[in-house]
Amino acid sequence: xxxxxxxxxxxxKEKKNEKEISDECTKEEDGKVLQFLDSxxxxxxxxxxxxxxxxxxxxxxxxxRYSMGASRVTSAxxxxxxxxxxxxLQVRQLDGESPRQDPMVEEPHFTLSRWLYSxxxxxxxxxxxxxxxxxxxxxxxxxxxxRGTSQYPDDxxxxxxxxxxxxxxxxxxxxxxxxxRSKSLSVFGKxxxxxxxxxxxxFETALETLIKIANVRSLMLSAxxxxxxxxxxxxxxxxxxxxxxxxxxxxxx
Amino acid sequence: xxxxxxIPTSNSALIAMIADEDTITGFLLAGVGNVDLRRKTNYLIVxxxxxxxxxxxxxxxxxxxxxxxxxxxSQYVANMIRFLVDSYNKPIPAILEIPSKEHPYDPTHDSVxxxxxxxxxxxxxxxxxx
Numbered sequence: 001x002x003x004x005x006x007x008x009x010x011x012x013k014e015k016k017n018e019k020e021i022s023d024e025c026t027k028e029e030d031g032k033v034l035q036f037l038d039s040x041x042x043x044x045x046x047x048x049x050x051x052x053x054x055x056x057x058x059x060x061x062x063x064x065r066y067s068m069g070a071s072r073v074t075s076a077x078x079x080x081x082x083x084x085x086x087x088x089l090q091v092r093q094l095d096g097e098s099p100r101q102d103p104m105v106e107e108p109h110f111t112l113s114r115w116l117y118s119x120x121x122x123x124x125x126x127x128x129x130x131x132x133x134x135x136x137x138x139x140x141x142x143x144x145x146x147r148g149t150s151q152y153p154d155d156x157x158x159x160x161x162x163x164x165x166x167x168x169x170x171x172x173x174x175x176x177x178x179x180x181r182s183k184s185l186s187v188f189g190k191x192x193x194x195x196x197x198x199x200x201x202x203f204e205t206a207l208e209t210l211i212k213i214a215n216v217r218s219l220m221l222s223a224x225x226x227x228x229x230x231x232x233x234x235x236x237x238x239x240x241x242x243x244x245x246x247x248x249x250x251x252x253x
Numbered sequence: 254x255x256x257x258x259x260i261p262t263s264n265s266a267l268i269a270m271i272a273d274e275d276t277i278t279g280f281l282l283a284g285v286g287n288v289d290l291r292r293k294t295n296y297l298i299v300x301x302x303x304x305x306x307x308x309x310x311x312x313x314x315x316x317x318x319x320x321x322x323x324x325x326x327s328q329y330v331a332n333m334i335r336f337l338v339d340s341y342n343k344p345i346p347a348i349l350e351i352p353s354k355e356h357p358y359d360p361t362h363d364s365v366x367x368x369x370x371x372x373x374x375x376x377x378x379x380x381x382x383x
Contacts, residue, residue, distance in 0.1 A: 040369065044360060051352050057279045058354050075278045075298060078286060085295065087284035089266040089322045091345065108344050110322060113265070115284055184284050196282070203279035207268075214323055214347045217365055224369045 029230045036223035042216045050209045057202035064196035068188070073196065077187050086180050087114050087207065094218070107218045112211045114204065115180040266322035269315040269346070270296040271308060271330055273353050280325070295321065299330050309334050321346045329356035331364070339364045 065073040094107040185192050185200065268285050270277055277298050280286070287295040297303075297311040312334055315324045328350040331338045341348060341364075350365075352358040360366050 036369075040366075043365075047358055047360070051358050054276070054279075054352060058275050061275055061279055073278065075274055075281060078281055078288075081288065082290060083286065083288040085267055085285055085287035087268075089263070089268060091263045091266050091322045093262060108322075108347065110347070116265070180284065184282055187281075199279060200282040203283040207280065207283050207285070210268075210323070210325065210349060210351070213349060217347060217349070218344070220369065221365070 029227075032223060032226045032230060036220065036227050039216055039220035039223055043213065043220055046209055046213045046216060050206060050213065053202055053206045053209060057199050057206060060195045060199035060202055064193040064199060067193045067195065072188055086116050086184070087112065088116055089113065089211070107222050109218065110211050110214045112208060114207075115177045263320070263322060265320075267295050267318075267320055269318075269321045269324045270326075271299060271311055271315070272296075272325060272327040272351065274298050274300065275354060276325075276327060276351070299327065305333050309337060312337055316341060316343070316346055316348075318346075324348050325351050327351055327353040327356070328358060328362060329353055332362060335362075335364075339367065 061073065090111040090113060092109045092111070094109050181200065185196060188196060267287050268280075270280055270285070272280075277296050281296070285295075295315070297308070299308060308330060312324070312326070315321050322345055324346045326338070326348060330353075331348075331350050338348060338350075348364065350358070350363050
């Protein structure tokens, strides 16, 4: 009688432990599903925001075209002389828990470097991570980097940061950014419509939103892969223990 | 984890664009435009005269270049080469479908959302195995 009670207690304890482990697993799975749904919601919200920012940019571009003339606001004005991009990206890999099978879910992380200025003396860039909200914030952090004096040995060299050299005439960070912005506008002529400047700001904002979208996209694909892996794992467990209902759902006993 | 393929990290990767003229002009204003030594640009302007082959070639070129991290493509252009876009499965460059002036963003056509909508379909994993 005593042994029977002891065995019963042992079984009850084992059941309790199993239930606790099962609850932990369910919590973890629920967390992954929530992460996936959150990232999907962020993706759609950011896409909405991008649409309205782009719409504003197009309207401003159309206004600039109306005031300056159609022939003065066109991409044909950008000639095909060697011209490196002044807004680039930094790509890093995040250490995620995504499964190895799907190459799309390697979780790259993108950071925008705006108005990268290169000269013989100075290289200035303003980095915008995925969290920076206001593109007009002039107090955001800036980095000053020095570059070598070589004149475009090849494309990558031109964009890469080289060893430090002594500056001739240091300019403040914001001055550099304004200089690069003006350079970009000067393609359309010396005097440009204020609407064109506004369009430039709108498209800069759109760029930042796009970087956020790219990062959320990585998260979403990674979370999706994890949820799918869990689903397959649960199905295999049910299938092997023959606990499939008529509708294909897993029955918990 | 130990054998996970590495994403090529970069400090100055480019953003490529395949879109209509106004979208390209706007992003060129933002400083994204790049012309290399061979006079090749990181963008393709799509208009009524642009052929599907030209779009396909540009997409393939941008997705195989090592210095491009993101490819922006107008969704209506992506629809012209949908098979190519949907079958693309590398993490870098990331393909982002964006709206255009005449074609607003449609989530049902987005290739990323198409990949994940499987989880919400009535066809479950179990029915796939039947």
